[in-house]
Amino acid sequence: MKTSLSLIISAILAQVQAQSPHYQTETIPLPEGEIVEVSAIALMPDKKVAIADRRGQIWIGSGLYEDDLSKVRWRSFAKGLHEPLGMYWKEGSLIVQQRTELTRLRDTNQDGQADDFSCLCDAWGASHDYHEYAFGSDPDVNGDTWAVLCLTGSAKTGADWRGWAVRIDQAGKMHPEVSGVRSPGGIGFNPQGDLFYTDNQGLWNGSSSLKWLKPGGFVGNPTGNVSAKKFGLPEPPQPQSGSRIQIERKKDPRLIPPAVVFPHGKVGQSPTAVVPDLTEGKFGPFAGQLLVGEQTHSEVQRVDLEMVNGFYQGAVFKFLKGYGSGVVPLRLAPDGSLFAGGTNRGWGSRGAQPFSLERTRWKGGVPFEIKTMRVTPSGFKLRFTQEVDAELAADPANYPMKAWTYIYQKSYGSPEVDQATPQVTAAKVSEDRLGVEITVKGWVQGHVHHLDAQALKSAEGKPLWHPDAYYTLNEIPFARSGGIE
Amino acid sequence: MMSRFIIILFLLPLALLANDGKQLYTTYCSACHGADGRGPENNVNPPLAKSEWLLGKPDRAISAVLVGLAGPIEVAGKAYHLIMPPQGAVLNDEQLAAILTYVRTSWGNEEEAVSAEQVAEVRERLKDRKTPYGANELREKYPIPYERGWPRLENLISHVYHGKWELMPDFSKLEVASVEEEPRNLVDVAHAERDQEFGIVWTGDLVTDREGDYRALLDASDGAILYVNGKKQLEVEGIGPRGSERARTYRFRLLKGRHQFRLEYFNNQGKPGLSFQVSGPSGKQWLSESRLKIIPAAPAIPLRAEEGKSAVIYRNFIEGAGARAIGVGYEEGVNQAFSVTHMGPDVIWQGKFLDGGLHWTNRGQGNQKPSGTDVVQLLTKPAYAILADENSAWPQKDDERVRPQFGGYSLDEKGRPTFRYRIGEIRVTEAFEPLLSETERSLKRLITFKSSGSAPENLYLALASGPEIERSGERSGEGFILDAKVTLKSDAELVLRRLPESQVLVPLALKNGLTQLSIYYTWKKP
Structure with missing residues (x-):
């Protein structure tokens, strides 16, 4: 009786803790009586916000930044588009990534509705397959737009350039840049302007992950290689099935390992949008990091990236949850309003609504979190958002770790394999008590390293909001003089 | 102590209600569903004992009782086709709550009691509904929860293949059409997103919680083979319906833990379906969705122009016009699917436009067919080609010298699009206008070429390539009848040729500057 009661109380406490007092998610009313399966979000001048939906409509809303969301108003801007999955505002136009075309929409007679639909590029192939999603990026530093093109049925090449990331320059010419794509869920830049996308667990993807679209690179799935052959491009790598990413990338350096693996089931199941936090603190203490949407679990994850030996890697932390539907597009406005669109048509989500649009804002105050987890030549350097309880933080026993990787294979997904148990042998708390440097023995290059920090507490005695960190160790930095060991 | 007290408190009113419910059930329901809830002896009505339709929230059952349930339904693996008459006008909220509570807690059913408030709430929602539910609609609205017991499937992946077979094919030799996770870990034939001519291979783990004797039941339309730990255990062979003597069972011993699972399935023609059940020391589990599933037809979402607009x-994917089709429906009752691959209408028809139901529900696989009538497939090949002479074959693929590049479209104040594209240095626009007379409907197509250099010689535009073509009169100016459905006329000189395929061509002698060409597609009003 006593145990069960305390269990109930701790469960309630856990829930209170999960519904952070620091972030508030509110429902944004959508056009009444309409089915709006939000698939892309663009910010416009005059505090307006455009949303696109899977039925091919675009709506322009006002009042989305106001405290009182009941006053949000929508007007229809365009209809009849083919499943738009990317959209941004540029020089008086909406640039929309449709399934078969990058299109510029203009309202030339200023009546509030688009009347001109210019085809900017439609050079990639499309068959009659629902799975051939095309996610479009914002403009890169040169003003070019990128699209990641899902494989046909997420498994084969039914048309040209399926399984590629292509760049569309401002003259409308298409440049195939990165091969090896399987089934993307979103595309976005980090603050440095490098481009990333999420790819879902499946063929040649042991688990879902955030991948770096390095021009000329290959991101893992060789199904789209046939297009290179057909159009006379150098053939991308042909990895060996049943191997490991870490082994195959030594054979061909064009294979870019996933920057951050999202362990299947543990950190979502279907990652989607990628947005950088460029708000300089208006969205809480995670400026400069990435937010990644999650469709199946209706969540938003947080990713801290670093570049080591020329490759991106880093940690994923759970962050926001409880969205109304499956989160697909995200847009973080400069004022710190995170707009999250949702749909679960065809793919179920924990959020039970068929579609949703929500706004998450930071309410102030600092949640106790692992802010960053970065690699050192001998272990990891953790930074926290608040001062830690130094006694707990100095005990190496409070940093249990597990590591594993996935089979790199032609068949769907992979179990966690090659398990290892790295040992934390030392933990040194920084003078400001915001950092801890841990020394790790027995880590494994190429593995996901799961740090379970639930034993730690803040100086005020609070537990971590999210105690789990999952770090993908593609590269180990070289020891420099002054480093530990 | 306290918890016991609470349970007693809860049980007391429930027992009272259930008593009352039994009397009411006997009066109003038992004639059809049997005093023991197992249905009548002749089996025409479905049982309520262990009916999956009673599982979970009571809204599904309340809805069916209030407004009735008509048409085909599967209950506990058996098909029925009758009408459950509506009881909403006969019984009040309290009575219905009592009956449903009795039904949901008797004969092995172990669901929560139903309150009069719950019934009232559903009654309010359905107050304007005049028609009974169909099983599909009811199930879509209130999905039947799946109880996860033992044994179970985990890490289930489906591999879909397209093809027509009469016996199980060797899937290792076929190209897979799609591979997906089955997040519910249930075998589900709906995953193929098509009804006919497909196969699915599921792989994953069959997980048992204890060692013991297990029994698998497999029934399929058409064929299915079960492998456990790499060994073929069961086969439903060849083509045939479910629910017949084709069902197969097999007993085998399993250790506790994970077992390699593989289930192969194919459907030739007809309704697909697959039932798969495993029973063991810890119970009996349906591991397939399809025991209940009647694959729902896509709901109708007819597409119409906005108020004040004509088009x-x-x-989306439109039948006959490919993946890059732009369907345009005019309120005047004429329609086209403009192909951005060929440039020009690939398909035209009259009457209703298109329905969004196919692509706007579930994942949206397949081509949508025109909703209207007198559909004519004008083109299946490129619209432009350079021919050495009028007897040269029409190219199957784009002639690179005159490959058109789509430029987009603009909308007029009525929402009608004017398409634009380029053929080399030639800029082309195509404007469409619906025209009505008392007996006819026409779609006028005005093509404008703007040539600023030397246009290629021997350039031809195909207006029709494929349909049956007859002359409408003696002179070509009187036009052509396509597939005996639509008349094609133009202000330009048209050429009819049969090589042997019938084609109507326009020789394009483009001069510097503007050249215009009007084409009329005309239907008789039905």
């Missing part, structure tokens, strides 16, 4: 645009 509506639908860009």
Whole structure:
């Protein structure tokens, strides 16, 4: 009786803790009586916000930044588009990534509705397959737009350039840049302007992950290689099935390992949008990091990236949850309003609504979190958002770790394999008590390293909001003089 | 102590209600469903004992009782086809709550009691509904929860293949059409997103919680083979319906833990379906969705122009016009699917436009067919070609010298699109206008070429390539009848040729500057 009661109380406490007092998610009313399966979000001048939906409509809303969301108003801007999955505002136009075309929409007679639909590029192939999603990026530093093109049925090449990331320059010419794509869920830049996308667990993807679209690179799935052959491009790598990413990338350096693996089931199941936090603190203490949407679990994850030996890697932390539907597009406005669109048509989500649009804002105050987890030549350097309880933080026993990787294979997904148990042998708390440097023995290059920090507490005695960190160790930095060991 | 007290408190009113419910059930329901809830002896009505339709929230059952349930339904693996008459006008909220509570807690059913408030709430929602539910609609609205017991499937992946077979094919030699996780870990034939001519291979783990004797039941339309730990255990062979003597069972011993699971399935023609059940020391589990599933037809979402507009645009997969089709429906009752691959209408028809139901529900696989009538497939090949002479074959693929590049479209104040594209240095626009007379409907197509250099010689535009073509009169100016459905006329000189395929061509002698060409597609009003 006593145990069960305390269990109930701790469960309630856990829930209170999960519904952070620091972030508030509110429902944004959508056009009444309409089915709006939000698939892309663009910010416009005059505090307006455009949303696109899977039925091919675009709506322009006002009042989305106001405290009182009941006053949000929508007007229809365009209809009849083919499943738009990317959209941004540029020089008086909406640039929309449709399934078969990058299109510029203009309202030339200023009546509030688009009347001109210019085809900017439609050079990639499309068959009659629902799975051939095309996610479009914002403009890169040169003003070019990128699209990641899902494989046909997420498994084969039914048309040209399926399984590629292509760049569309401002003259409308298409440049195939990165091969090896399987089934993307979103595309976005980090603050440095490098481009990333999420790819879902499946063929040649042991688990879902955030991948770096390095021009000329290959991101893992060789199904789209046939297009290179057909159009006379150098053939991308042909990895060996049943191997490991870490082994195959030594054979061909064009294979870019996933920057951050999202362990299947543990950190979502279907990652989607990628947005950088460029708000300089208006969205809480995670400026400069990435937010990644999650469709199946209706969540938003947080990713801290670093570049080591020329490759991106880093940690994923759970962050926001409880969205109304499956989160697909995200847009973080400069004022710190995170707009999250949702749909679960065809793919179920924990959020039970068929579609949703929500706004998450930071309410102030600092949640106790692992802010960053970065690699050192001998272990990891953790930074926290608040001062830690130094006694707990100095005990190496409070940093249990597990590591594993996935089979790199032609068949769907992979179990966690090659398990290892790295040992934390030392933990040194920084003078400001915001950092801890841990020394790790027995880590494994190429593995996901799961740090379970639930034993730690803040100086005020609070537990971590999210105690789990999952770090993908593609590269180990070289020891420099002054480093530990 | 306290918890016991609470349970007693809860049980007391429930027992009272259930008593009352039994009397009411006997009066109103037992004639059809049997005093023991097992249905009548002749089996025409479905049982309520252990009916999956009673599982979970009571809204599904309340709805069916209030407004009735008609048409085909599967209950506990058996098909029925009758009408459950509506009881909403006969019984009040309290009575219905009592009956449903009795039904949901008797004969092995172990669901929560139903309150009069719950019934009232559903009654309010359904107050304007005049028609009974169909099983599909009811199930879509209130999905039947799946109880996860033992044994179970985990890490289930489906591999879909397209093809027509009469016996199980060797899937290792076929190209897979799609591979997906089955997040519910249930075998589900709906995953193929098509009804006919497909196969699915599921792989994953069959997980048992204890060692013991297990029994698998497999029934399929058409064929299915079960492998456990790499060994073929069961086969439903060849083509045939479910629910017959084709069902197969097999007993085998399993250790506790994970077992390699593989289930192969194919459907030739007819309704697909697969039932798969495993029973063991810890119970009996349906591991397939399809025991209940009647694959729902896509709901109708007819597409119409907005108020004040003449045209509506639908860009998606349209039958006969490919993946890059732009459907345009005009309120005047004429329609086209403009192909951005060929440039020009690939398909035209009259009457209703298109329905969004196919692509706007579930994942949206397949081509949408025109909703209207007198559909004519004008083109299946490129619209432009350079021919050495009028007897040269029409190219199957784009002639690179005159490959058109789509430029987009603009909408007029009525929402009607004017398409634009380029052929080399030639800029082309195509404007469409619906025209009505008392007996006819026409779609006028005005093509404008703007040539600023030397246009290629021997350039031809195909207006029709494929349909049956007859002359409408003696002279070509009187036009052509396509597939005996639509008349094609133009202000330009048209050429009819049969090589042997019938084609109507326009020789394009483009001069510097503007050249215009009007084409009329005309239907008789039905």
